[in-house]
Amino acid sequence: MIIGVPKEIKPNEYRVAATPAGVQTLTSRGHIVLVEKDAGIGSNMQNEEYEKAGAKIVSKDELFSQSEMIYKVKEFFPEEYKYLRENLIVFTYIHSNAHPEETDAFLNSKVIGISYEDIEEGKGNFPLLSPMSEFAGKGGFLAACHFSQKVHGGKGILLARIPGVQTPQITIIGAGAAGMGAAELAASFGNKVVILDIDLEKLKKAKEVLPSNIELLYSDQTNLLNALTNSDVIINCILWPKWRKDHLIDRKMLKLMKTNSLIVDVSCDDNGAIETCHSTSHDNPVYSEEGIMHYCVDNIPSAFSQAASVSLCNHSLPFTLEIADKGYETALKENPVLRKGLCFYTGSLTLKETALKQNRPYKTPEEVLGI
Structure with a gap:
């Protein structure tokens, strides 16, 4: 051929x-x-x-x-x-x-x-999506480190554990390949890391391989709202069904978040799981909605x-x-x-x-x- x-x-x-x-x-x-x-x-x-x-x-x-x-x-x-x-x-x-x-x-x-x-091998196993999802998840956390800096428009925090300074909270939505990649780096920097997922089997598998400073929670409304209130960074790693018209995080819910905190949407579904997200590029990666910075670059792996x-x-x-x-x-x-x-x-x-x-x-x- x-x-x-x-x-x-x-x-x-x-x-x-x-x-x-x-x-x-x-x-x-x-x-x-x-x-x-x-x-x-x-x-x-x-x-x-x-x-x-x-x-x-x-x-x-x-x-x-x-x-x-x-x-x-x-x-x-x-x-x-x-x-x-x-x-x-x-x-x-x-x-x-x-x-x-x-x-x-x-x-x-x-x-x-x-x-x-x-291409899918068994339920939820996407062999050609997963490897790039890991790059996207890890790259998404590195982007959060960059855009949390004051010189890049953030609120001036270091996403790491520093003696005498409150440890940042990173909430990751989804325990798939992207979420696991983001969690691995976020935890290794010493952050307080929370993973939300509706699949308890995925959370059990995450417990086996991820460090103990990661909290694994069922993704219900109570846990999601608590995460929005307490997090410095939200990293969305779930694939939202394209035909759904509702949102996991709508515009009103952003008012619960800390001013100038950051949403990283690895999945980059326009008007998808996060209502206020739309795809951006490496040339113009961030924008603000409701006082919250959004990073929604749709080809994060290209940076690597x-x-x-x-x-x-x-x-x-x-x-x-x-x-x-x-x-x-x-x-x-x-x-x-x-x-x-x-x-x-x-x-x-x-x-x-x-x-x-x-x-x-x-x-x-x-x-x-x-x-």
Whole structure:
């Protein structure tokens, strides 16, 4: 199969889907890999390294015209829609539920769209979302350290335990990969850390691996309101269903928080779990609502691009190999985990979440594949 690795065009997106090591694995299996010139520069991976691994360095136009599968990181942007064509395989973070115009482009072009974020192995286990979620959670805490400084607009506190100074409280909503990553760093700095989750099994697992200065609480209204009142930083790490119109934290509840405290929304669901959150960028990462600073950068892992690219390639490459070795139809039919990630199939929408949010008809992956 001819696999294309393009350069990302999202502002401040420096990751790349395939590392030179990943390319070497693909080419050793007989596949042809096209890498757009300078695709890996943002992750400190040079064109020469890709060529040594067996890739051919090409222009963007060459890559999209020749490739049978596009292997990338971020969703497609309007200027890339022209490259979509029937039966082209697109394997990336698609985020179709958040981008109706992208959904239109994928449906109209009749591509095969498989999204990293929807591949699910067992209930709640997302093997291609979890590694980047850990980066996002840890990066979110580091951002909180930065924006809690007075020189960066915060109230001038150090998120660490200092003798003679009140220890800050960090509340983390969600005990998944992002929440665990944030908690690990926040606790290691000596903060008072609270994790809220409605899944008691996740809280039990968190107890086994996290230090004892982390309080693990069931996420009910009483505990949430107490956390809002007492916290210096709230880090949201839960995925809010896209079709819900209510919020875990609404605008009125922000009045309970300490003035100029900080919300870090790792999930970046616009008008989602936190009503006042909307996506921001690394260029303009923070804003204030109701006297509360908000940090809602939607691609936190890009700040750690080299490490994040290595991790993402490590986790996505087995699925890429399966698609390339078997062809998309056989791979999707034989692997129910991969099949969960099928969003688009030759003009049909196959992701229920996007269908519900955008009020579109859809078919199940099993229907379109005839299984």
